[in-house]
Amino acid sequence: xxxxxxxxxxxxxxxxxxxxxxxxxxxxxxxxxxxxxxxxxxxxxxxxxxxxxxxxxxxxxxxxxxxxxxxxxxxxxxxxxxxxxxxxxxxxxxxxxxxxxxxxxxxxxxxxxxxxxxxxxxxxxxxxxxxxxxxxxxxxxxxxxxxxxxxxxxxxxxxxxxxxxxxxxxxxxxxxxxxxxxxxxxxxxxxxxxxxxxxxxxxxxxxxxxxxxxxxxxxxxxxxxxxxxxxxxxxxxxxxxxxxxxxxxxxxxxxxxxxxxxxxxxxxxxxxxxxxxxxxxxxxxx
Amino acid sequence: xxxxxxxxxxxxxxxxxxxxxxxxxxxxxxxxxxxxxxxxxxxxxxxxxxxxxxxxxxxxxxxxxxxxxxxxxxxxxxxxxxxxxxxxxxxxxxxxxxxxxxxxxxxxxxxxxxxxxxxxxxxxxxxxxxxxxxxxxxxxxxxxxxxxxxxxxxxxxxxxxxxxxxxxxxxxxxxxxxxxxxxxxxxxxxxxxxxxxxxxxxxxxxxxxxxxxxxxxxxxxxxxxxxxxxxxxxxxxxxxxxxxxxxxxxxxxxxxxxxxxxxxxxxxxxxxxxxxxxxxxxxxxxxxxxxxxxxxxxxxxxxxxxxxxxxxxxxxxxxxxxxxxxxxxxxxxxxxxxxxxxxxxxxxxxxxxxxxxxxxxxxxxxxxxxxxxxxxxxxxxxxxxxxxxxxxxxxxxxxxxxxxxxxxxxxxxxxxx
Numbered sequence: 001x002x003x004x005x006x007x008x009x010x011x012x013x014x015x016x017x018x019x020x021x022x023x024x025x026x027x028x029x030x031x032x033x034x035x036x037x038x039x040x041x042x043x044x045x046x047x048x049x050x051x052x053x054x055x056x057x058x059x060x061x062x063x064x065x066x067x068x069x070x071x072x073x074x075x076x077x078x079x080x081x082x083x084x085x086x087x088x089x090x091x092x093x094x095x096x097x098x099x100x101x102x103x104x105x106x107x108x109x110x111x112x113x114x115x116x117x118x119x120x121x122x123x124x125x126x127x128x129x130x131x132x133x134x135x136x137x138x139x140x141x142x143x144x145x146x147x148x149x150x151x152x153x154x155x156x157x158x159x160x161x162x163x164x165x166x167x168x169x170x171x172x173x174x175x176x177x178x179x180x181x182x183x184x185x186x187x188x189x190x191x192x193x194x195x196x197x198x199x200x201x202x203x204x205x206x207x208x209x210x211x212x213x214x215x216x217x218x219x220x221x222x223x224x225x226x227x228x229x230x231x232x233x234x235x236x237x238x239x240x241x242x243x244x245x246x247x248x249x250x251x252x253x254x255x256x257x258x259x260x261x262x263x264x265x266x267x268x269x270x271x272x273x274x275x276x277x278x279x280x281x282x283x284x285x286x
Numbered sequence: 287x288x289x290x291x292x293x294x295x296x297x298x299x300x301x302x303x304x305x306x307x308x309x310x311x312x313x314x315x316x317x318x319x320x321x322x323x324x325x326x327x328x329x330x331x332x333x334x335x336x337x338x339x340x341x342x343x344x345x346x347x348x349x350x351x352x353x354x355x356x357x358x359x360x361x362x363x364x365x366x367x368x369x370x371x372x373x374x375x376x377x378x379x380x381x382x383x384x385x386x387x388x389x390x391x392x393x394x395x396x397x398x399x400x401x402x403x404x405x406x407x408x409x410x411x412x413x414x415x416x417x418x419x420x421x422x423x424x425x426x427x428x429x430x431x432x433x434x435x436x437x438x439x440x441x442x443x444x445x446x447x448x449x450x451x452x453x454x455x456x457x458x459x460x461x462x463x464x465x466x467x468x469x470x471x472x473x474x475x476x477x478x479x480x481x482x483x484x485x486x487x488x489x490x491x492x493x494x495x496x497x498x499x500x501x502x503x504x505x506x507x508x509x510x511x512x513x514x515x516x517x518x519x520x521x522x523x524x525x526x527x528x529x530x531x532x533x534x535x536x537x538x539x540x541x542x543x544x545x546x547x548x549x550x551x552x553x554x555x556x557x558x559x560x561x562x563x564x565x566x567x568x569x570x571x572x573x574x575x576x577x578x579x580x581x582x583x584x585x586x587x588x589x590x591x592x593x594x595x596x597x598x599x600x601x602x603x604x605x606x607x608x609x610x611x612x613x614x615x616x617x618x619x620x621x622x623x624x625x626x627x628x629x630x631x632x633x634x635x636x637x638x639x640x641x642x643x644x645x646x647x648x649x650x651x652x653x654x655x656x657x658x659x660x661x662x663x664x665x666x667x668x669x670x671x672x673x674x675x676x677x678x679x680x681x682x683x684x685x686x687x688x689x690x691x692x693x694x695x696x697x698x699x700x701x702x703x
Contacts, residue, residue, distance in 0.1 A: 014385065014386050014387045014465070015383070015384070015385050016373070016382075016383070016384040016385075016388070017381065017382070017383055017384075018370065018371075018373060018376075018377065018381065018382035018383075018384070019377070019380070019381050019382075020376055020377050020378055020379060020380070021376075036413055036418060036419050037413040037414065040409055040410055040413045041410075041413075044399055044402065044406070044410055047401075047402065047406065048399060048401045048402065051401045051442075052401070119396075119397065120396065120397050120414065121374075122374065123374070123390075123392045123393055123396045123397075124372070124374065124390065124392075124396055124397070124414050124415070125372055125373035125374050125390070126414070280376040281376070283369075283374055283375055284299070284375070
């Protein structure tokens with residue numbers, strides 16, 4: 001009898017109504033309820049990433065380190081680009097690589113998150129936003145490794161951070177939001193048009209040069225096209241990230257951050273709306 | 287109390303037929319639109335839309351504790367219905383009301399990642415099916431024991447045998463604790479013993495108030511598990527009610543007696559470059575004053591085929607199957623050498639052998655007693671009607687065969703009063 005009472009109370013709590021076009025009223029609550037699933041999917045991606053590799057997690061270290069060395073060689077030694085005065089060139093570059101790689105891998109993973117999980121989309125229901133959210137985990141782990149490398153290098157150069165460091169989480173958050181703002185849109189498009197898979201590596205390659213990674217924005221700050229340059233939302237984030245790690249000596253124009261915040265907010269709202277709108281048709285198109 | 291109410295559910299798909307290349311790429315969409323911008327001819331005449339209703343106006347309700355089977359042909363809409371109930375597909379019209387938590391098993395081991403170990407996959411799959419971490423932890427040992435994979439817990443599942451993989455997948459789902467369980471065909475895999483164990487586990491679940499919805503081609507499994515059955519055809523729910531009644535009417539509708547099949551041109555005939563059927567025929571030897579096949583009727587099954595090989599040792603092998611797909615028996619001719627030409631084989635089935643029911647015949651042409659050259663599945667389908675004389679009992683006669691073996695009684699020791 002007690003069992004029965006308990007059952008009917010459960011039945012009352014979980015009442016579902018399925019109707020065409022009915023945007024799930026409890027979507028965000030469902031998303032929260034499924035946080036364990038989100039975590040487990042994230043752990044799956046992290047754990048699968050380095051299986052059957054000889055060097056394993058060492059790859060997380062090798063990639064940023066070797067990229068940095070090559071770029072120091074090419075841009076500082078060969079092209080002789082000026083850095084920020086008072087900042088060791090390798091530190092400046094590694095700061096840029098760290099945040100840019102985080103953004104670009106998060107963006108790429110988000111874009112392919114739905115199609116990569118096609119087998120789940122056709123067989124189980126869960127709020128589809130779980131896929132892009134859990135997809136960020138892998139890039140975040142790599143980011144932490146890269147940040148650790150930065151700290152070691154900073155110790156080597158005896159570079160002490162100051163109060164600017166307190167703003168670091170803000171810039172990291174902005175990078176994540178930027179990855180979602182653009183990634184969710186491509187993730188949705190990708191379900192119908194697999195062209196996205198071809199487009200993204202290309203976009204990222206352009207982005208690498210369009211952003212102040214291998215150079216500092218100081219170099220271009222006096223060009224007439226600088227106001228257009230800072231419309232790239234990643235400029236403010238990369239400069240800000242470096243500024244919070246390296247202090248005032250690093251170039252940072254707060255105006256570029258305003259552009260970032262405005263553009264990212266608008267894109268995020270639009271992408272999220274688009275994703276939610278198309279979410280129920282993923283299974284038909286995938 | 288009804289836990290699921292389905293009202294006027296329909297699902298429509300629009301299929302784009304494109305002449306030439308298939309698949310959608312951005313290019314197709316872009317070129318179509320760009321051409322129209324520049325005043326070019328729009329390629330619209332090449333695009334035709336076809337509306338397809340996977341489900342049409344389906345209404346039913348399910349009471350708490352019911353075990354409901356869904357039967358129907360491929361493409362009848364069974365899976366679409368399940369996916370709508372599981373919230374995977376959104377219906378085009380209609381409303382579904384569900385009270386209680388739903389767990390859907392549309393495949394065994396959903397989301398299993400081959401690189402992950404059995405242990406990791408239990409947590410992954412459990413979470414996908416809606417279990418919390420603590421629920422999984424609590425039942426972990428039981429799941430592992432049910433699947434019998436204790437020794438391989440830390441082995442990646444890509445190294446599992448397919449049997450182990452299926453057992454682990456099913457074991458996890460069998461330990462779900464939802465109010466409503468939706469199961470699609472998953473029992474079609476795994477060995478017979480494990481299937482029995484799984485059906486037993488599902489019955490136990492429903493005994494404690496769970497509601498189960500079960501789709502399967504295996505009518506025996508539906509009969510064993512379900513008390514109610516829904517019968518779908520061409521996207522419509524055409525019958526619902528007690529399992530035995532619905533299945534009987536399903537069988538009567540799907541079975542059609544087909545006594546002769548003949549192919550006039552070799553292009554249409556089933557076969558290949560080596561052998562090709564010309565005619566398959568069932569010849570009943572009706573007893574006086576009967577015109578349909580019943581349990582008394584002896585019959586001949588005749589197969590004619592062309593042999594295009596100069597010299598080959600050939601034999602015919604015939605399977606007689608029940609409509610649920612179980613093989614009742616398999617007989618073969620002797621293997622003999624044949625040259626090019628038309629060959630016929632004939633098998634005699636005596637009267638008083640097959641029980642009443644629907645049967646299908648598959649036939650295989652075999653070379654050198656080991657190499658099947660061609661298999662014709664469901665070559666013939668026929669019904670055997672019931673006949674009994676001098677018996678006042680009209681229940682369903684059990685079994686696939688109804689032989690009249692010598693079975694005599696005699697009075698051994700009369701008691702003299």
